[in-house]
Amino acid sequence: xxxxxxxxxxxxxxxxxxxxxxxxxxxxxxxxxxxxxxxxxxxxxxxxxxxxxxxxxxxxxxxxxxxxxxxxxxxxxxxxxxxxxxxxxxxxxxxxxxxxxxxxxxxxxxxxxxxxxxxxxxxxxxxxxxxxxxxxxxxxxxxxxxxxxxxxxxxxxxxxxxxxxxxxxxxxxxxxxxxxxxxxxxxxxxx
Numbered sequence: 001x002x003x004x005x006x007x008x009x010x011x012x013x014x015x016x017x018x019x020x021x022x023x024x025x026x027x028x029x030x031x032x033x034x035x036x037x038x039x040x041x042x043x044x045x046x047x048x049x050x051x052x053x054x055x056x057x058x059x060x061x062x063x064x065x066x067x068x069x070x071x072x073x074x075x076x077x078x079x080x081x082x083x084x085x086x087x088x089x090x091x092x093x094x095x096x097x098x099x100x101x102x103x104x105x106x107x108x109x110x111x112x113x114x115x116x117x118x119x120x121x122x123x124x125x126x127x128x129x130x131x132x133x134x135x136x137x138x139x140x141x142x143x144x145x146x147x148x149x150x151x152x153x154x155x156x157x158x159x160x161x162x163x164x165x166x167x168x169x170x171x172x173x174x175x176x177x178x179x180x181x182x183x184x185x186x187x188x189x190x191x
Contacts, residue, residue: 079133126153
């Protein structure tokens with residue numbers, strides 16, 4: 001299926017409006033004006049109106065983030081390398097995302113529920129991505145690959161959001177975190 005250019009333009013325009021005014025203040029009219037289309041065109045693509053449009057923008061930006069993350073870890077030869085490249089990238093992307101940071105500061109009550117709804121999908125996406133690496137690496141005795149992938153996905157999201165004592169910009173700390181905390185007990189042999 002080829003992406004619809006007009007739908008994409010509406011999403012980009014809505015994102016620009018959110019960046020300018022925030023989630024709560026962005027209207028269908030704003031998005032239509034920014035995209036250079038009529039309100040009726042916006043409603044044709046998003047019949048649920050403003051709520052559907054905002055949800056679609058959050059999902060759209062979410063998927064764009066994961067596409068960039070995939071590019072960052074693409075070609076990794078091991079689960080260790082995936083995590084050691086992915087964690088710093090994801091943390092940096094989170095901190096440097098101006099719109100996300102603005103909305104989290106000014107309207108967390110609007111954004112957090114939308115991200116929470118996406119969290120189940122996110123865990124599934126990350127876990128699904130990790131399964132082949134876990135199969136290839138080999139698991140510790142008695143560890144189920146899908147449970148291990150789910151565990152790692154949840155831990156990854158937690159660490160990206162709040163790394164605690166770990167400096168994800170320090171490669172030595174990231175390696176220690178990945179090998180002694182995340183993968184210990186999950187995979188057969190951690191190098």
